[in-house]
Amino acid sequence: MMTNMNVSLKLFLEYLQIEKNYSQYTIEHYQHDIREFQLFMSEQAIQSFADVQYMDVRIYLTKLFNKKLARKSVARKISSMRTFYKFLLREKLVDLNPFSQVAIPKSEKRLPDFFYEEELAHVFEACDISTPLGQRNKALLELLYATGIRVSECCQIRLPDLDMYLSTVLVHGKGQKERYVPFGSFAQDALEQYIQQGRKELLTNNGHDFLFVNFRGGPLTTRGVRTILNSIIDKSSLDGKIHPHMLRHTFATHLLNNGADMRTVQELLGHAYLSSTQVYTHVTNDYLRKMYMTHHPRA
Template sequence: MVYQTSVVRDEYISYVRLEKNYSANTVLEYENDVNEFLAFLQIEGITDLNEVTYPEARLYVTGLYDKGLARATISRKISSIRSFFKFANSRYSINDSAFRLLHHPKKEERLPAFFYEKELEQLFNSFEGDDKKSLRDYALLELLYATGIRVSELTSIRMQDIDDYLGIVLVMGKGRKERYVPFGSFAQTALDAYREKSRPLLMKQKEHDRLFVNLRGDPLTDRGVRHILTMMMERAALHTKIYPHMIRHSFATHLLAGGADMRTVQELLGHSHLSSTQVYTHITKEHLRNTYMNTHPRA
């Protein structure tokens, strides 16, 4: 069957976007991974996907290691390209054995970073004033910690997704899977103040239904949230480097340390597999051990 590599690529990207219904960020990652691999083939003088064999696949992955990429990133790239070849095989009967034979690198045993409760308390206590920006930032932080949602999920929340009566928020997760997540009184109070006193001023005649907005009245982006969190850390004089998932990790760790069961935490986080949630048990065990070693007189 006659095909053009660029056509196969474009059809594959449409497939993961429309049929697999992946998020915009995931589609972009897949597209970049495939484009990088096709650029590698061009350098190697390979113009036919059927000519890609196991040695070429190994050579490409070796190059990724040489660049110093994390194992998780390399594993994702292998998955992206393997999926691309699987699609090409089903659509154009292109040989997909090269990446089927390739093993994923072993995952690095690295525990997720999280905040201790006293650090978060210091972060919350750093807020002063009731100006429109402070009210927004405080509500954003309260909701992130109260729900453990991802930043991409936070920025996609609409005004109508908040149920004040039940104290829950409708979240659009990975793979466009919806779930309801509860939040407590602290987040409720912060959201009330933000929606009543801050958001109307920030909107500046703009018309959209996104809950969190930037200083121009446009929907807040993932990058905007990261910037806000960095500014929070500087104001609180916390020297830990922050990234948005740390609050999500803290949410899960504190729940498990407080006695929450694994299945509930899995549901709240929106994890498809329990194994994704189980990593947090290692954190809580390590925390228990450190507490014991630091406090027991004969430890």
Template sequence: MSKLFKNYTHSYFAYLQIEKNNSVHTVKSYRDDLEHFFMFMDEQQIADLTDVTHQTARLYLTRLHEKKMARASVSRKISAIRGFYRFLMREQVVEENPFLLVHRPKGTKKLPSFFYEEEIRELFETVEGPDLLSIRNRALLEILYGTGIRVSECAGLALTDLDAHLGILLVHGKGGKERYVPYGSFAAEAVENYVQNSRAMLMKKLDHNKLFVNFRGAPITTGGIRHILNGLIQKASLSGKIHPHMLRHTFATHMLNNGADMRTVQELLGHASLSSTQMYTHITKEHLQHTYRNHHPRA
């Protein structure tokens, strides 16, 4: 990549990691998007970022559409470059943001997939065995469904993050944000059984404080959790593969269907914005319509 790219982006990536506390994955996505834009600048023989105009930004947007790039990808790239220029303005490198008024295409939002209550019961039936892995899988399933935490947050849980007396988890979320999430009696019983009768035996001579471990006793990874969940899906004879966030979506949907308010669900999920939680209202509306059609004499 050009010297121009390295000169301008080194401090920006440091800003994202240190000040914004963005994850490594997020920073990599920003890097990829900015590299793509700098390549475009080279093609257009634009020597410096201060030479980029609103017309340049419009031309770049046109190029993305010509490549038949997905709307979500186009929107992400424009957002990344806009944020980069916002940083450059703060550092007084440029005087204006040429991407400020560029229209970001709205992506088509897909409704999140979730399990119906009958499917959840069927899924839990697959982890009723007395063997070490079934005991672990039961605890894993109870925590994911009972708290709605992300798979990555589940993998990162330590023994010290559990307060068994209060039934509360300390969850280390995205961007270094922490939150407390309660868990119910089913999860409490499953986790206690796992810690007392499975975890130490799986770990053998290994020594670490992570709550969930793989069959070798090492800390479980997000990929490992996905593998376990897909195995349970096959065992339960449910259709399709499980999405990493499917139990999280199920948690939110079932909470709202049973009368929980939106703000509470937002806090439990760790959503920074209420708009992220509002996508579940589409599902709950379908649930209300289904219930109405089945139970109202004039439906």
């Protein structure tokens, strides 16, 4: 029975990769969620995916909530299993989808963190561009803020992806989707200095064309970006921690605050759905209220 379940899982993962064109990162999340459910099935002595009933799913959800998982995490696991069973139904490997009746818990409405323009100025000032690493850090910071790209997308950028004449970068996004994103003069100046000076010194004997490199000359990783950003914050006059997505949030918020339309921001961010971009309207409304309360004589 376990062999049959593994075959079903293998077929599903191939479907995600070939038909849906999902990224490896997304596929790994699906695989992890399904493996976790298989472990639950083993504990409950359930022999196959076809034997799972609605009440088994309810027991599984109770176990998830008992682990104090965030609602967002529980919702993702339910969504993964629902999609998996839809595939099994399509392939006639099961007769019903026991997850179809389960309501996905609504996630907490958390507004994304972002920097105010005055705060961001302090962050940029913390970069010491007299050193190769400082030039890299400044270029990294400027590009992330100028484009709003994801950190994973930033780490994949290669030198041929940059068009310094048109001031655009070719971004390889989720699901192997590509988009061109423009950047401004501040990012261009920082990139040119880094490419012509700092990158050459850091690269040493490594012969790759990744734009951003670590202190050993190898390609920079997402974890490395996180470490760099935190070190910049530590050197600035700001308190607290920074997470890489804050610059993406800041990019979107500042554009909307300064009059950009929602569709444009959606395209720049690479969001498949406008609803993903609309969260920033809550941030900008909060910003507008703050400005009103600060400056209106009768606020």
